[in-house]
Amino acid sequence: MTRQPHDQFAKLYLEELLSPIGEVEISREITGEVQQVDISFSPNPESDRQMLGLLGDMVSSPCLLEPFRNQPSKAEIRSCMVKLFLLHRDLQRRARREDNQFPEAELPRLWILTTSASSALLDSFGARLDADNWPVGVHFLAESLKTAIVAINQLPATPETLWLRLLGKGATQQQAINEIMALPQENRLRINVLELISTWRINVQRKANLTEEEQELIMNLNRAYMQWREETLREGLQQGLQQGLQQGLEQGLQRGLREGRIEERRLVLENLLVDKFGSLDEKLSQVIEPWVKLSSQEYSRLLLELANLSRTELLARFNIK
Numbered sequence: 081m082t083r084q085p086h087d088q089f090a091k092l093y094l095e096e097l098l099s100p101i102g103e104v105e106i107s108r109e110i111t112g113e114v115q116q117v118d119i120s121f122s123p124n125p126e127s128d129r130q131m132l133g134l135l136g137d138m139v140s141s142p143c144l145l146e147p148f149r150n151q152p153s154k155a156e157i158r159s160c161m162v163k164l165f166l167l168h169r170d171l172q173r174r175a176r177r178e179d180n181q182f183p184e185a186e187l188p189r190l191w192i193l194t195t196s197a198s199s200a201l202l203d204s205f206g207a208r209l210d211a212d213n214w215p216v217g218v219h220f221l222a223e224s225l226k227t228a229i230v231a232i233n234q235l236p237a238t239p240e241t242l243w244l245r246l247l248g249k250g251a252t253q254q255q256a257i258n259e260i261m262a263l264p265q266e267n268r269l270r271i272n273v274l275e276l277i278s279t280w281r282i283n284v285q286r287k288a289n290l291t292e293e294e295q296e297l298i299m300n301l302n303r304a305y306m307q308w309r310e311e312t313l314r315e316g317l318q319q320g321l322q323q324g325l326q327q328g329l330e331q332g333l334q335r336g337l338r339e340g341r342i343e344e345r346r347l348v349l350e351n352l353l354v355d356k357f358g359s360l361d362e363k364l365s366q367v368i369e370p371w372v373k374l375s376s377q378e379y380s381r382l383l384l385e386l387a388n389l390s391r392t393e394l395l396a397r398f399n400i401k
Contacts (some may be wrong), residue, residue: 133240
């Protein structure tokens, strides 16, 4: 599949993981030629990064993260490094204007996250392991370059690498999904990540002429989607039963099923609208409630049309001015 669908999932996924422990900036613009870095992150010194394992160690200081669905080319890696060096230059210029110096040790590091990296590619950049401090799969360029390439398929299958392995492919990703599904159901990170995975699966499945890799990806995501859907429906059912006890069991059951279905639709719509328009502002939020209450046929038809609708056209569908 192209890099773009994976890019969008990776950005939302990393934002979900990192926002509780620091400041996340998506598609940060770097001055000079207009360029954007996928993820810019500044940690909160008082936050607990331990729950993120290896990812938490990587983001212990300000950094840039660039995820790739397929092995990046040498040119793509150099392009990422150019953005890093432009950021370094901006930080040092700003410090000089304030009669300060920006310490070399505090300059942000670049983490290139790729599903795989060949020996030839790693050798061409002089990338090396640091076995005393980092696991297999984390390859560092020369210290002054402030860059590391993380080959996700090479990471050991341990709890510490779980949240990075989800960004892998094939068996690596499938095992990570299985491990996430096995986490306690009350784990908030698990709940939110399953929702993101489900939205990713819906987005990919909506495409026409799926490639073999996209079909494999959907199969990898199916179990997580079905479990998320079942748990969402169950939660709505429980709420409906509790609220409907005074109305009788049958009415409560019907209400639970209805609320579960609406809650599932609401979660899907929120993610798809953010994916298409970049954010969910006050006006866009107003389309959700009437949309989730449409008949199944109308709801699904509008989902399919969303990719071709402008913001203005979508608001007009629900008479929102």
